[in-house]
């Protein structure tokens with residue numbers, strides 16, 4: 328017997344058995360907590376008592392696969408072992424130790440999401456691992472399991488139900504979860520990612536079952552190094568971290584933003600092939616300024632307004648330092664959905680000491696540049712021949728603008744400052760112009776051109792006469808009929824990106840873009856839209872989402888052992904993605920390749936990124952593999968079940 332700690336304890340509290348192999352569990356626990364005891368094996372009853380003694384865990388169980396009534400009925404059978412442990416209800420205010428039997432087989436194996444195969448355990452495995460009687464007699468293949476699950480997921484009408492079914496699967500049978508996601512990526516991406524993940528974050532407090540990822544709050548200040556050690560996996564390669572302040576275009580969702588790192592890391596595995604055990608989702612909880620959440624009795628985060636200034640910076644610094652101490656120089660830290668007043672500073676501060684990447688600033692830039700390069704094959708001209716107008720001058724907007732300017736400057740040898748003049752941005756106060764320079768945030772200043780102030784987007788369109796219009800405002804329906812018509816009046820084939828997520832925040836819908844431009848727009852959006860029929864023609868639009876980039880980008884960094892991210896790697900990723908767009912796709916108006924080929928696409932992105940890392944002397948994995956695409960493919964995680972001896 329050993330005592331239950333950390334995630335094993337939580338897995339058990341969620342009605343599951345111990346989560347992992349015995350040897351692994353011994354490795355995970357600090358030596359002092361591994362104790363031998365002659366007590367009886369009826370550990371589940373004991374766990375029930377522990378649940379009763381721990382409010383958080385009680386809630387998990389009540390919300391999870393078992394009900395409060397189950398907990399109570401477990402308690403009514405108290406006696407026997409429970410008496411022996413002295414842990415029954417009459418002693419409930421005494422401290423107890425979370426004892427449980429931890430074995431690699433039988434009931435525990437079925438409840439270990441990393442090793443569970445459900446009905447796919449073979450006859451031999453059922454004999455060897457004490458599974459007889461714990462499963463119905465039939466043995467089925469992983470393919471049949473997949474078919475059955477897809478059938479039941481498709482029956483749900485509400486996307487959030489599909490999301491919850493997928494999360495349940497991830498928590499019970501990880502390989503099957505990834506098999507479904509990889510094989511049905513176009514269908515399930517909108518379920519585990521935008522737009523549904525946005526809804527999930529908004530409702531996280533009430534749909535919360537088992538905690539996923541690592542929550543680091545202000546309460547953990549001074550202890551982050553130890554807290555990272557509570558995470559069961561030691562060989563972490565990618566961390567996606569958020570502080571929940573700008574979740575998609577939905578604003579401050581505080582601690583409930585955890586859905587985003589969890590979702591992004593699922594894509595790291597499904598789309599980029601990074602092992603799930605090497606991925607760590609983290610939410611830094613410094614409070615929330617969302618009044619609704621602060622008043623919500625089911626809110627799961629710190630019930631206080633956001634810490635700022637030194638208090639915020641110190642917690643983040645402790646986290647960044649602890650990550651490097653725990654996982655070394657080569658762990659990739661992806662910043663996700665931070666508000667822009669922190670995002671740019673964090674990226675600048677840590678880009679010289681850590682392997683950091685801001686997905687919203689850099690990943691988005693890379694994906695949009697790729698889409699533009701592909702669109703130019705339809706529209707004609709070089710990047711430098713075009714004029715770009717953005718609605719939204721935050722992380723995504725200025726990040727994209729800067730990468731476009733960098734690429735123009737590289738292609739033409741034009742100074743960067745000159746290239747920037749081809750790009751204009753509108754924020755909530757209107758066009759960014761020189762006369763506003765004194766009050767602009769630092770990341771907007773390079774975009775303050777010598778122009779007259781303009782308040783409305785449609786007026787900016789008419790003044791600037793852009794060939795490309797990009798929405799990164801986080802505000803839905805801001806590309807009005809007037810705006811799209813103005814773009815269509817100026818251009819034979821106006822290029823329009825509505826990047827804001829989720830769907831509710833998209834600057835316009837695909838239908839609006841095609842209808843108002845009379846079928847002439849080249850359109851892509853951050854969240855997916857179904858194909859649209861206009862005047863007897865079907866228009867399919869691309870999904871301009873950083874999900875095309877970050878999984879392959881991260882894989883490229885990992886496989887080359889890169890120690891820093893460089894802008895040229897973003898250009899390399901972009902180039903690889905654009906190269907995957909076929910003439911057949913372009914003919915259909917698609918400026919991105921289909922997601923069903925994403926693993927191949929990610930391998931090409933990874934190879935280009937790794938190649939750049941070697942070229943720049945930033946790669947530590949030596950010698951450089953000869954064929955980087957093949958190497959990337961060979962590194963990718965497969966969700967097929969492993970055979971157990």
Ligand SMILES: NC(=O)C1=CN([C@@H]2O[C@H](COP(=O)(O)OP(=O)(O)OC[C@H]3O[C@@H](n4cnc5c(N)ncnc54)[C@H](OP(=O)(O)O)[C@@H]3O)[C@@H](O)[C@H]2O)C=CC1
Pocket residue numbers: 573574575576577666667686687688691694718719720721722723724753754755756798799800801802805826827828829832852853854871872873874
């Ligand atoms: N498709 C993709 O891959 C990605 C999409 N996004 C989406 O982009 C959106 C913005 O993200 P991000 O750049 O990080 O957010 P930021 O908060 O950094 O930037 C938002 C910008 O929009 C401006 N804005 C807000 N309301 C209006 C309005 N009514 N009219 C004009 N401008 C307005 C803000 O102006 P001000 O500065 O004056 O406040 C700010 O400049 C989100 O919806 C996000 O989901 C983000 C990353 C990737």
Ligand SMILES: CC(=O)C(=O)O
Pocket residue numbers: 521574575576664686687827828853872873874
């Ligand atoms: C896609 C993404 O990263 C966002 O909307 O924030």
Ligand SMILES: [Mg+2]
Pocket residue numbers: 575663664686687
């Ligand atoms: Mg994001």
